[in-house]
Amino acid sequence: RLSREIHDSVGQGLSSITLLLGAAEQDWDRRPTTAREHVAAAGSAAREGLDEVRQIVRDLAPADLEDDETGEALPAALRRVAATGAHGVEVQVRVHGDPIGVPAAIASALVRSTRGALANVVEHSGAHRAVVSLTYLSDEVLLDVRDDGHGFDPTLRVRPGATGERADRGRGLDGIHHRAADLGGRAEVESAPGEGTTVSVRFPLDGRGAGRG
Ligand SMILES: Nc1ncnc2c1ncn2[C@@H]1O[C@H](COP(=O)(O)OP(=O)(O)OP(=O)(O)O)[C@@H](O)[C@H]1O
Ligand SMILES: [Mg+2]
CATH class of the missing domain: 1.10.287 (Helix Hairpins)
Structure with missing residues (x-):
């Protein structure tokens, strides 16, 4: 964690x-x-x-992600990220299913991934709107960040280690992938030039309230 x-x-x-x-x-x-x-x-x-x-x-911060009995802390944290990270883009947060407390490491990964994905929406997409959806399934929690911007070809993206002014960039999406993989989850980027972009992250949950911490 x-x-x-x-x-x-x-x-x-x-x-x-x-x-x-x-x-x-x-x-x-x-x-x-x-x-x-x-x-x-x-x-x-x-x-x-x-x-x-x-x-x-x-x-x-409010150590609430740490022992979140009600499951309200994660949606609240995502709303804070949306409010502080939108920079002029209209960002909506939608929650589907019944929020339950998820392990703090997963909650924190979801928050950080949202932050990275929204930073990209603001910086690269030209989008007017973005929607952050958090979906609770019985054995999985799923996040996606979708924008209506101009999209890109995910197979062509600049990798870390590139040279020139891009040398220290290109870590956002990789971070999202690695953070997910480290915790047994999976991240995907769907995009194409001229279309919007969806970054999604999913983590398995071992049953209601289990696997906390
Ligand atoms: N929502 C998006 N819309 C359009 N292009 C995107 C979007 N998200 C990512 N990209 C493209 O993918 C590239 C890689 O994104 P990534 O977050 O990995 O790196 P970065 O934003 O360039 O740098 P860093 O996040 O390390 O500061 C971006 O430079 C951009 O070209
Ligand atoms: Mg980025």
Whole structure:
């Protein structure tokens, strides 16, 4: 749950900061320019870490996703994401089925995936409207984020590791896929140029209220 997020974000960040500062110390006298570069890299790693912490805190904030007996916390968190992440796009949140408490890791993955998908709607789609649907089935929870924008060819998307100004981009959809796979779920992107885009994520649930935590 939370520990995985912290490990992957803050933990990774702190260990690279440690390495970079160690390297800077070594180069301090004989290679001051290199040392300064290490310090600068440590600085950006620290800023990224801070962003991650803020995001984790925001996503989980009222610790309500953690032990959500009523199942109301997740829809509420999605409405907050829709309200804060819409930036001029009209975003509706619809809930189908009976909300139940889902494991916090899954709830948090759904919130973060919604945030990433909506960021893409705002940034890339040219859409006027987007709909976030959360559907509770007996053994599955399903999220989709659909927009009426111009779409894209998902097979042509830029991968992480690309060069140039795209070098540090292209992590949003990959993050959604990996986050889903890590928790036994599955993510799909459906889109075509000239049509809208739907990003969907589904997670199996082991029965009502089971598998929490
Ligand atoms: N809803 C959408 N409408 C149109 N194009 C999209 C949409 N979502 C994603 N894309 C396209 O897919 C690409 C990959 O999206 P992804 O979120 O992985 O990366 P990014 O948004 O470019 O960068 P990052 O999310 O890492 O800041 C985008 O650059 C964009 O071309
Ligand atoms: Mg993105």
